[in-house]
Amino acid sequence: MTKAFYNEIGISEEVLSFGEKCLSELKERFEEIDRIAECNQLKVLKAFKDNQVSESCLWGTTGYGYNDFGRDTLEAVYASIFHTEDALVRAQITCGTHALALALMSNLRPGDELLSPVGKPYDTLENVIGIRPSRGSLAEYGITYSQVELLEGDKFDYEGIKNAINERTKLVTIQRSKGYQTRKTFSVAEIGELITFIKSIKPDVICMVDNCYGEFTELLEPTDVGADLMVGSLIKNPGGGLAPIGGYLVGKHECIENAAVRLTSPGLGKEVGASLDTLRAFYQGIFLSPTVVSAALKGAIFAASIYEKLGFEVVPNSNESRHDIIQAVAFHDKEKLIAFCEGIQSAAPIDSYVRPEPSDMPGYDSQVIMAAGTFVSGASIELSADGPLREPYAAYFQGGITWPHVKFGILNTLQTMINKGLIKL
Numbered sequence: 358m359t360k361a362f363y364n365e366i367g368i369s370e371e372v373l374s375f376g377e378k379c380l381s382e383l384k385e386r387f388e389e390i391d392r393i394a395e396c397n398q399l400k401v402l403k404a405f406k407d408n409q410v411s412e413s414c415l416w417g418t419t420g421y422g423y424n425d426f427g428r429d430t431l432e433a434v435y436a437s438i439f440h441t442e443d444a445l446v447r448a449q450i451t452c453g454t455h456a457l458a459l460a461l462m463s464n465l466r467p468g469d470e471l472l473s474p475v476g477k478p479y480d481t482l483e484n485v486i487g488i489r490p491s492r493g494s495l496a497e498y499g500i501t502y503s504q505v506e507l508l509e510g511d512k513f514d515y516e517g518i519k520n521a522i523n524e525r526t527k528l529v530t531i532q533r534s535k536g537y538q539t540r541k542t543f544s545v546a547e548i549g550e551l552i553t554f555i556k557s558i559k560p561d562v563i564c565m566v567d568n569c570y571g572e573f574t575e576l577l578e579p580t581d582v583g584a585d586l587m588v589g590s591l592i593k594n595p596g597g598g599l600a601p602i603g604g605y606l607v608g609k610h611e612c613i614e615n616a617a618v619r620l621t622s623p624g625l626g627k628e629v630g631a632s633l634d635t636l637r638a639f640y641q642g643i644f645l646s647p648t649v650v651s652a653a654l655k656g657a658i659f660a661a662s663i664y665e666k667l668g669f670e671v672v673p674n675s676n677e678s679r680h681d682i683i684q685a686v687a688f689h690d691k692e693k694l695i696a697f698c699e700g701i702q703s704a705a706p707i708d709s710y711v712r713p714e715p716s717d718m719p720g721y722d723s724q725v726i727m728a729a730g731t732f733v734s735g736a737s738i739e740l741s742a743d744g745p746l747r748e749p750y751a752a753y754f755q756g757g758i759t760w761p762h763v764k765f766g767i768l769n770t771l772q773t774m775i776n777k778g779l780i781k782l
């Protein structure tokens with residue numbers, strides 16, 4: 358029966374049975390992912406119950422957004438889920454970069470220094486910090502930056518970090534996910550160790566975590582192990598594929614209040630900012646997020662298993678523990694990378710009939726190919742892939758809001774390569 362449905366949508370029996378063979382070896386890993394989703398679902402539900410989310414919370418406000426009960430309750434729900442004093446969860450935060458920039462610009466003052474103890478931060482933060490000279494950067498406001506590289510094996514350079522911390526060090530930024538780098542993604546436990554070490558040297562330094570792509574991949578979050586401030590995007594994990602826009606900050610009251618007066622205005626802070634029609638999607642999105650993230654995690658592991666069996670280098674591999682939803686597959690071949698992205702695109706519910714083309718992108722030194730047929734434009738919690746057209750010709754793959762869809766998407770990449778004669782099973 359199942360075969361017939363796959364056949365109808367273009368997956369051969371050969372590809373399906375190859376996929377099933379890989380899956381049969383992943384049973385225990387999938388059970389572990391389901392267990393994490395189960396616990397996180399309860400954690401989220403408890404936050405809803407504890408904050409007495411009611412039907413009227415789902416309705417938004419317009420204009421100034423004074424007395425926006427639904428918005429304020431949503432922020433209380435986020436603070437409960439992440440065990441923090443306060444939260445800022447807003448549609449007016451336009452994306453992850455904006456949320457991170459807001460956190461930095463509001464908690465740093467001229468003369469302060471920002472430290473990244475985990476090497477280079479995400480590309481777009483280079484403009485925010487002023488590593489790449491940019492209009493409006495922290496550097497323009499006299500905020501300096503220092504960076505400590507990771508050691509061999511992506512270990513923290515504790516000696517280097519100790520030496521880098523000085524009397525001006527005000528905030529330490531720790532990126533959990535590898536993003537588009539080749540380093541590993543840090544586990545919450547590792548982040549906890551790093552924060553403990555940093556606090557032992559300078560107790561009052563603000564430890565911030567860029568949590569993009571990490572939410573609900575583990576039982577604990579960085580705020581459970583000492584982070585003062587944690588930041589992410591609602592069109593990634595915590596939006597559950599439903600949030601149409603937005604970003605969040607959770608953490609110490611002081612840090613969140615700084616961000617609120619910077620997002621709106623001194624004197625106004627969290628009191629303004631109409632939620633318009635976003636609240637239902639925000640609530641339902643975070644409610645669904647634990648199982649959506651579990652689908653994305655299964656997809657990432659399934660892709661790793663398939664492509665490592667075919668001899669490609671996959672990061673992480675199918676046995677390693679997971680701390681974000683990103684999967685990299687290095688093809689070392691332009692045509693295979695393109696075929697992979699074509700397979701993802703044609704598996705999408707939206708724009709399945711378009712073919713992705715490599716093109717020049719601002720800020721990249723080579724062409725980039727991107728595949729995303731998403732309900733929310735550019736939402737990478739939905740099935741999506743991209744990769745720069747240069748060695749190692751790696752596809753970065755993530756998302757998928759249901760497991761059957763991600764499974765089909767991965768099988769479809771393989772089918773596309775076989776149809777083009779690039780791979781034989």
Ligand SMILES: *Cc1c(COP(=O)(O)O)cnc(C)c1O
Binds near residue numbers: 454536590
């Ligand atoms: C996606 C991402 C960002 C930036 O988010 P945008 O929404 O793309 O601006 C920052 N850091 C990491 C680790 C990310 O994955």
